[in-house]
Amino acid sequence: MMTGKEYIESLRKYKPRIYFMGRRIESVADDPISAPHVNAAAMTYELAHDPRYEEVMTAISHLTGEKINRFNHIHQSTEDLVKKVRMIRVLGQKTGSCFQRCVGCDAMNAIYITSYNIDKKYGTNYHERVREYIKFVQKNDLMPAGAMTDVKGDRSKRPSQQADKDMYVRVVEKREDGIVVRGAKAHITGVINSHEIIAMPTRALEVDDKDYAVAFAVPVDAEGVTMIFGRQTNDLRRLDGDMDCGNAKYATVGGEALVIFDDVFVPWERVFMCGEYDFAGELVEVFATFHRQNYGACKVGVADVLIGATANVAEMQGIAKASHVVDKITEMIHLAETCWCCTLACSYEGYKTPSGAYMPNPLLANVTKLNITRFPYEWSRIAQDITGGIVITLPSEKDYKNPETKQLIEKYIKGVAETPTEQRMRMIRLVENLSIGAELPESMHGAGSPQAQKIMIARRGNLEMKKELAKVIAGIKEDEHFKKMRGVSEKEFFAKLK
Amino acid sequence: MKIAVKYCGGCNPTYRREEIEEVLKKHFQIFYSGDSELLVCISGCKKGCAGEKAKGNFLHFDEKTDEEEILRRVNKKLSKEI
Ligand SMILES: Cc1cc2nc3c(=O)[nH]c(=O)nc-3n(C[C@H](O)[C@H](O)[C@H](O)COP(=O)(O)OP(=O)(O)OC[C@H]3O[C@@H](n4cnc5c(N)ncnc54)[C@H](O)[C@@H]3O)c2cc1C
């Protein structure tokens, strides 16, 4: 297993083509825009070597028997599923950000499960390829990015119906030694500082969409791969020192890029689905289940930091004991722990798939994520309420460091006498970072927009059973247990009462 | 042929579990004791609580299954036993 330092060093060996604001990022490990995201991912490596976190951060590979980083593990029990979310919450707490590595973990688990099912139906050998690939990832302790979301063009049309056929990643050529793929994946977390990319289809497909039923893995610097790193609110503050960012070390959200595959060659041993359109929907559902499970953990870990920051600000501003503040901070904890309950529940209710790997309960995982599209807005609202208007009007670090204005800021931005002004400023910036900007839309759309969860909940909610329950209670359908308990039918029982 | 049926707790089933038993009842005699040649465990979802502690000759259903498939699986199990 690599340490954090070794991971950062390992990135220098790759030469991905990355653009940001009209220039190339030559070294993701060193560029001030990408370095904080690299640090957040490095924490996933570093904690694996800390005996205090070893139990959640590491696992024994069922493929090799070796000790590995849990992010590269194929879950072998519900206990593994629970340990995964415990690990993710801890990492949210340690980085106050997205540490990016779970998408690849989920991608590996999803293709492991689905490739087994494809092989069973079609006699293909994808599963063996997936196992070999995962061994390679585990042995080298690599970080693969998970690339599912296509750019999608006209959302009302399927891939094969698009005016531009490249709106979804597709196979443009099949060769003896492999395939050639074209298209683009959007919003790919941590991809610029990953070693590999695992691509999967983004939606259920039909027979005309066969060419779009493709899953594969390539190194980040494979020929033909270009990444355009996305802007975030306040991203250029990273160039202005370490105060204004709020979280200068680990940034906010994962750092997402548009990944373009311009006729990229993929050798057959890295192709995990090719044309089996009838399994695209399953792969999406399995991946989404894993990824939605995470959100009740990573966002809760980050909420732990925000709750702490809000409580610190309250103390620094002399309102910590006010009853409404105590109540509101308690409400933040309640909301966060509710999401935690959801993620634990879907993990404990997980089950073994035919491949032998375990997956979380899909209904509960979707409920988890749907809450995450709502509750972070509420806990952020409370954080902003308690912090005050200064959360968006605080003077800059440059003015704080300017000898002409420093004393004025020291005097007039002070809260309670015991807290140095700089500490109050840093805490307010942290609240700003965590409650305004990229963090909230990430909760909304990351792992799928709310409607995607609603569809899954509707599909798996067993409404028919609930309708039956209501009919029995309302006296429309016979209650078999009532009759046994009372020895007479409901009709007879109530007739006697009249 | 003695077939026993064991249900999970049924907290949040994804289908009507009784359908499996109804099919079995049509074709076999059903018992609710451990004294049987085949135990059919009926779980409401993939968590599979009904099958968790099952031992010996048993079959496990955890999703909606059509009559033909239920019979195919039961008969396969029973013929193996003979
Ligand atoms: C910070 C962040 C990180 C992410 N990381 C990753 C990652 O690592 N890997 C990855 O693969 N993806 C990632 N995603 C992508 C994420 O899964 C998508 O953002 C999400 O699925 C929504 O897709 P979209 O952004 O294209 O929005 P759209 O699909 O354009 O959705 C916008 C709205 O349109 C609605 N809509 C879309 N299609 C239809 C339709 N056919 N009919 C009716 N309504 C429709 C949606 O419900 C939504 O309300 C990330 C996203 C974010 C924001």
Ligand code: SF4
């Ligand atoms: S947002 Fe959460 S689940 Fe998604 S990659 Fe980041 S830490 Fe993982």
